Each structure stands twice: as structure tokens, then as C-alpha cells.
Amino acid sequence: MLSPLIFVGIAGLIGYFVSQNVQPAKVAVVIVNTQAPAKGLLSKAILKTSDSNIKFEAGTTQTSAEKALTNEKIDGILTVTTKPKISAKYVERSNADNNVDTSTLTATLSQLKLQQTAASLKLAPEALTALLAPAKVTKRTVAIENGKQVAKNDTTAAVNKAFAGVLTVFILMITMVYGSMLAQEIATEKGSRIMEILLSSVSATTQFFGKLAGMFLLLLTQIVAYVIAGAIGWVWLAKLDFVKSLLKQIDFSVLASQTTLIAVLFFVVGVMTYAVLAALTGSLVSNQEQVNTAVMPISMLGLAGYMLSFMAQTGDSPLLRITSFVPFINATVMPVQLALGHAGFAMAWASLGVSVIFLIGFTWVVVGVYRSNVLVYSDANFMKRLRTSFSIWRAEHK
Incomplete structure (x- = not known):
């Protein structure tokens, strides 16, 4: 929780002292x-x-x-x-x-x-002033919504793009850190045989959702801490001349829009989906030494979405339109596509609906696999254990 705040604080102090020491x-x-x-x-x-x-x-x-x-x-x-x-x-x-x-x-x-x-x-x-006076050009920004031109502030696209970019990085950080943490916790409990004691008191399903609830409460605590730290830092930043001039050029009211709402919902659904995946992969390992293998699918999916979101900032393509509906990846791709106007609200809501339906079905499957596999100890490789677990789950639900 503290490491990002310390890093931002050190970077801010370095930038401040460098700017103070720079002379014309x-x-x-x-x-x-x-x-x-x-x-x-x-x-x-x-x-x-x-x-x-x-x-x-x-x-x-x-x-x-x-x-x-x-x-x-x-x-x-x-x-x-x-x-x-x-x-x-x-x-x-x-x-x-x-x-x-x-x-x-x-x-x-x-x-x-x-x-x-x-x-x-x-x-x-x-006469010289009149001769050199430039031609006046007025600029108006419009967005195409439902086949109609809707007037937008000139800074709308820039603010939305920055917001989507920050959200993409935040999703990647959260999925990497908390996914690894959740898988590590489950692997530790299995390796130390604590899992057997826990499951003697509660069901595997209760323990599964308890893990997810604990992780989300920890994430909420971290977000609240960042909001408080940001509010305290803003008191100092708002006094800087550079920040004052920048704020005059940006209309932050665009953040209170449907685009922001969809981006936040994608963040929530995306983090929940990755958390369920982390619980699944963590249940497949037998000890802490195998955690890196369990975290690999989370890292690969997170990096894939991260790279595609950067591609989305440079233009649109059939690949990006397709991946905007792929669970795990669309949590980072679709907010950027929407912010840049490459996707409409109807497409964004449809993609979010696909993610929610997938999350419900994926959680139902993972709970069954988790329940039947969390006390299984095997030296087989990760993929073989994954195939075996799903085979057991299918046999139980025939």
C-alpha cells in the first residue's frame, strides 16, 4: 500500500527540487x-x-x-x-x-x-499590425453518437484518454499484485496443511468467497488510502503556478459522464474476473514453489490487455474490435476504445454485459473446480492438473 505513495512522493520531490534549481x-x-x-x-x-x-x-x-x-x-x-x-x-x-x-x-x-x-x-x-494579423480559425469538437453529431469540449477526448490510460495501468497493477497475493495465500495454506483445518470448520465454497471478500476489502482500503493521500497532496499541488495554468485548460466535468461510469464498471468486473482466475490457479498448486507457474496465466492475460490498450491509443483495427468483447482483455481495451471514440456506448454496454455473464458462469465453474481440487496434492505439471480438475468437474455435473 505504501510503496506507490512513497514512489510518487519521491518522484514529486525530485521534480520539485529540480525545477527550483533550473536557472535560465x-x-x-x-x-x-x-x-x-x-x-x-x-x-x-x-x-x-x-x-x-x-x-x-x-x-x-x-x-x-x-x-x-x-x-x-x-x-x-x-x-x-x-x-x-x-x-x-x-x-x-x-x-x-x-x-x-x-x-x-x-x-x-x-x-x-x-x-x-x-x-x-x-x-x-x-498597418504592420493589420498586415501580420493571422486569419481567425474557430474549432469545434463533435462526437458521433447514435448517428448524430454531439458537441463536445475540446479537452473531452484528452481527459477521457488520460483517464482510460491511468485506469488501464491501475487494472494491470491490481491484477498482478492481488492476483499473485491471492494465489500465494492459497498455496501457503495448502502447503502448510492449514487448508485442511479451515475446511474442517467451513465449506470450500464459503472459504472461496471469503478469500475474495477479504481481497476486495483490502483493495478498498488501499483505494481509500490513495484518495486520502491524493486529497492531502492536492492541497499542495493546487498552489503551484504550473498546476493552476493547466487546470484552466482542462474541463474536468467530462469525468462525470457515461464513459467514466462504464470504465469504472469494467474495472470492478475485470478485477473480480482476475481474482476468480487467481483463486483457480492457486488451488491447483501443491506448495509455494509452484506459485510462479500458477500466476503465469494472470500475468500473460494482463500484459496482453495492456499491450492491446496501447495499440488502441494509436488507432482502430478489427483485432481491437474483436478483443473488446473478449473477457479478461476487454477490461483494458474497451475503456480506451470508448474514450477515443472508436466504440459507441451500445458496443461498450454489450461488451460489459458479456463480461458480467462470463464472470457469473466462470465463477460457478471455478467454485466447483476449487471445491474438488483444493485439498488435492499432486506432482503433475500445471496444465495436466488443470485438465484433470475440469474433467472431475464435468463428471460431477453430468
Whole structure:
């Protein structure tokens, strides 16, 4: 429970201290072949373009700038001339803390050159502004729902995509950790013969659902702890200027949508399905040494869904549409397909219905296999024990 919080906390602290220690690149501006009045105006114009990445320092000579660069007091020298037209040369230290993007320098000087050219052509500032005013383009985002165009906020797709991506990673983490934990617990109880004591007091069915209930209560505790930690961390994050500017661009109201509801339902059903699979595989082992073999099906299915969900973020394909209805895998694929508009709500609800029906049938089968196999100890390989268990189950239900 604590390891993800510790990891996020350390990463956040590292990012915070790195951002505090990052200083803008110091660039000395040397203006040559320019008369005094124009030189002063040009120097002021360049200084105004300083930002968080570049800090221009004017008023130095070429000799003093070269000396400062040699002593590593500045990161670079920008030498500017206005004859016959504005041009520049930039020299930078190879070991500078911050490298300057020359495109930024080019944009700065291009603007000054444009003003110089306009002045030579005797263009009024208003005429120059009107000449350079870009064409206005308005953008509207729509989604196709039930054959109709429905207006959407521009950030809807981005927020839904981010939410589906986070949910995919969370499902993978939960299935891996809790699936392994559940299989490990069952294998430990079988290997230490504690299982025989437990089943002398309760039925195998009660013990099976008790295991699942305990796992879900533990998962709920972990989620509540993360929510509390997130709320506490948000108090600090909300004060950062970067976060404030980011929040102004994102409409989080899109999270209260049908897409979010379906994604959460897929998470619940997906985790339950993987938990039932973990209980099945755990009951097939005889000791702790065989747990890795039992967890392998869980890991392979989880990774398959994880990789397909990334494929879904790059485009749609028949493979993704088919796997969106395959139990285990659709828990990660369908939320991404829905968030990106590759699948409609009708398809998502149908896929969720398939998952629920599969979960009910799969649980009924696994309970029978678990009940008949949980006290069986065998040295046979995993696949052989699995086939034998299902053969026993079929014989019992004929």
C-alpha cells in the first residue's frame, strides 16, 4: 500500500527540487556596427524577450563577453548587427547548464527585422499590425453518437484518454499484485496443511468467497488510502503556478459522464474476473514453489490487455474490435476504445454485459473446480492438473 505513495512522493520531490534549481540560460548580447540611438533601442527590445528559459544581458562589449564566457559566468554570446540588415551569430558553451534553442533567437530577431523593414518602407505600426494579423480559425469538437453529431469540449477526448490510460495501468497493477497475493495465500495454506483445518470448520465454497471478500476489502482500503493521500497532496499541488495554468485548460466535468461510469464498471468486473482466475490457479498448486507457474496465466492475460490498450491509443483495427468483447482483455481495451471514440456506448454496454455473464458462469465453474481440487496434492505439471480438475468437474455435473 505504501510503496506507490512513497514512489510518487519521491518522484514529486525530485521534480520539485529540480525545477527550483533550473536557472535560465544567461546570454550576453553584443551589438556591433550600430549607431548609439538604434543600439539602445535594439538592446531594450532584445531584453524584453527574456523569459524563464533565456535571460539576456545587454550592455557588454565583445571583449568582456568573451572573458565572461571563458570564466563560465555566462552560457553564450549573441552578437547582433543591423548593417546591412539585422543578423546575428550565437556562440554557446558545450558544457552550458541550459542549451538555448536557436529557433527562439531566430523568432526574436525576425520580429525586430520585420519592424526594421516596416520602418524603412514607412509603414505605420497600425498597418504592420493589420498586415501580420493571422486569419481567425474557430474549432469545434463533435462526437458521433447514435448517428448524430454531439458537441463536445475540446479537452473531452484528452481527459477521457488520460483517464482510460491511468485506469488501464491501475487494472494491470491490481491484477498482478492481488492476483499473485491471492494465489500465494492459497498455496501457503495448502502447503502448510492449514487448508485442511479451515475446511474442517467451513465449506470450500464459503472459504472461496471469503478469500475474495477479504481481497476486495483490502483493495478498498488501499483505494481509500490513495484518495486520502491524493486529497492531502492536492492541497499542495493546487498552489503551484504550473498546476493552476493547466487546470484552466482542462474541463474536468467530462469525468462525470457515461464513459467514466462504464470504465469504472469494467474495472470492478475485470478485477473480480482476475481474482476468480487467481483463486483457480492457486488451488491447483501443491506448495509455494509452484506459485510462479500458477500466476503465469494472470500475468500473460494482463500484459496482453495492456499491450492491446496501447495499440488502441494509436488507432482502430478489427483485432481491437474483436478483443473488446473478449473477457479478461476487454477490461483494458474497451475503456480506451470508448474514450477515443472508436466504440459507441451500445458496443461498450454489450461488451460489459458479456463480461458480467462470463464472470457469473466462470465463477460457478471455478467454485466447483476449487471445491474438488483444493485439498488435492499432486506432482503433475500445471496444465495436466488443470485438465484433470475440469474433467472431475464435468463428471460431477453430468
